[in-house]
Amino acid sequence: MKILCVDDEKTIRTLYLEMLEKMLPPEDRIELAVSGEEAIERLQHEVFDVVITDLQMTGLSGLDVLAYVREKCSSCEVIIVTGYGSIDSAYIAMKQGARDYIEKPVKLMLLVEKLNNLRDYSRIVKEGEEFRLAKDASEIQSNREIMLLEERIRLMQAAINEAFTLTAGKPDDELVSAAHLQHITGLLKPFCWQEREEGGE
Amino acid sequence: MKILCVDDDEIFREIYRVGLEENLPDAEISIAASGEEAMELIDDGDFDVVLTDLQMGEVSGLDVLRHVKRMSLTTEVLIVTGVPSIDSVIESMKLGGRDYIEKPISIPLLIEKLERIRSYRRKVAEAERYRLEKENMEMAAGLKIHQLEYLAQEIKTSITEVCRKLSVAGKEVSRRGVQQILASLKPFSSK
Numbered sequence: 001m002k003i004l005c006v007d008d009e010k011t012i013r014t015l016y017l018e019m020l021e022k023m024l025p026p027e028d029r030i031e032l033a034v035s036g037e038e039a040i041e042r043l044q045h046e047v048f049d050v051v052i053t054d055l056q057m058t059g060l061s062g063l064d065v066l067a068y069v070r071e072k073c074s075s076c077e078v079i080i081v082t083g084y085g086s087i088d089s090a091y092i093a094m095k096q097g098a099r100d101y102i103e104k105p106v107k108l109m110l111l112v113e114k115l116n117n118l119r120d121y122s123r124i125v126k127e128g129e130e131f132r133l134a135k136d137a138s139e140i141q142s143n144r145e146i147m148l149l150e151e152r153i154r155l156m157q158a159a160i161n162e163a164f165t166l167t168a169g170k171p172d173d174e175l176v177s178a179a180h181l182q183h184i185t186g187l188l189k190p191f192c193w194q195e196r197e198e199g200g201e
Numbered sequence: 202m203k204i205l206c207v208d209d210d211e212i213f214r215e216i217y218r219v220g221l222e223e224n225l226p227d228a229e230i231s232i233a234a235s236g237e238e239a240m241e242l243i244d245d246g247d248f249d250v251v252l253t254d255l256q257m258g259e260v261s262g263l264d265v266l267r268h269v270k271r272m273s274l275t276t277e278v279l280i281v282t283g284v285p286s287i288d289s290v291i292e293s294m295k296l297g298g299r300d301y302i303e304k305p306i307s308i309p310l311l312i313e314k315l316e317r318i319r320s321y322r323r324k325v326a327e328a329e330r331y332r333l334e335k336e337n338m339e340m341a342a343g344l345k346i347h348q349l350e351y352l353a354q355e356i357k358t359s360i361t362e363v364c365r366k367l368s369v370a371g372k373e374v375s376r377r378g379v380q381q382i383l384a385s386l387k388p389f390s391s392k
Contacts, residue, residue: 087307091307091309091313094317095309107287107291109287109291110287110291110294113291113294114294117299120321121324124321125324125328128327128331131332132331132335135334135339142339142342142345143342146342149353152353153349154391156357157356157390158391160356160386160391161391163386167376167379171380172375172376173375173376174375174376175373176375176379178372181379184367184379184383188360188364189364191356191361192364193357193361
């Protein structure tokens with residue numbers, strides 16, 4: 001996961017970069033922003049899976065960042081860092097679309113668990129989307145195969161019909177001319193097994 | 202959503218009952234007064250979410266959580282903690298707990314957390330549905346392709362046989378003879 005951590009305090013940013021990153025799987029990457037403004041600037045040009053943002057910052061707040069993400073980055077989730085014991089701001093953040101929140105002082109072990117939760121969620125969403133796309137792709141592929149087969153069968157049936165039309169009439173002992181016979185054979189010949197195919201299938 | 206609320210404190214059981222019934226009218230709420238009772242209900246019922254206090258009498262919330270995870274692949278657990286004890290919260294999440302909330306309970310916040318769990322479960326169900334749809338579609342298409350291939354081969358074999366007979370018959374063949382040779386293609390002629 002690509003994670004953007006937003007905090008205007010340098011010590012907290014250092015904590016994220018130097019401690020949190022070590023606690024996460026190696027494929028996870030932490031990036032930092034020093035303000036809500038910088039976060040939004042980054043989000044305009046880069047895709048992040050998660051944004052962890054402080055709620056109260058000078059300038060744009062965590063809720064502003066959240067609002068931007070909810071409007072512009074559909075697959076990105078937000079964790080808001082709230083003040084200690086501030087149930088109301090936690091509720092407001094959740095209500096406005098944060099996936100989760102964590103209280104200050106941030107317990108990294110807990111944050112890791114919350115990120116794991118989120119990883120679970122993204123994995124499930126991605127999995128569903130992949131199944132849906134795979135289904136569509138394989139439906140198109142099968143329909144094409146079915147169409148080709150039906151067309152092949154239709155052509156053979158047309159040739160057979162034509163052959164019947166050429167020999168229609170009362171059954172009698174009148175000999176069929178060589179040209180006529182060749183005409184009939186000529187209709188059917190393209191659909192015969194080629195010698196090299198015979199016995200193959 | 203079927204929710205089981207577990208707390209040994211009657212006041213909290215009442216808070217859950219009233220708060221959830223008021224805010225989640227479509228939810229089916231069950232209540233247990235102890236970990237033991239919760240485990241019995243979990244054995245019999247198929248809950249979507251179990252909301253359990255951490256510190257209770259003999260059987261703790263973590264025991265309930267372990268029991269849920271043993272019994273069901275799909276039931277989610279939301280832990281409630283009285284004294285803020287970050288270590289047990291972290292342990293509960295490592296054991297498969299989905300989320301936690303601290304006492305005193307804020308019902309609006311609890312509802313938001315339950316909604317998150319609901320949306321997670323919905324995504325799980327959705328992924329499963331797409332997976333099944335994909336499998337069913339592929340099976341049906343595979344069968345149809347197989348049938349068409351078989352039919353095409355059958356026609357091809359019959360046509361090959363007819364051509365062989367026509368060439369053996371040579372020049373001295375009557376209309377009746379040709380009709381007899383072609384008769385084997387009758388089932389494949391379209392209307």
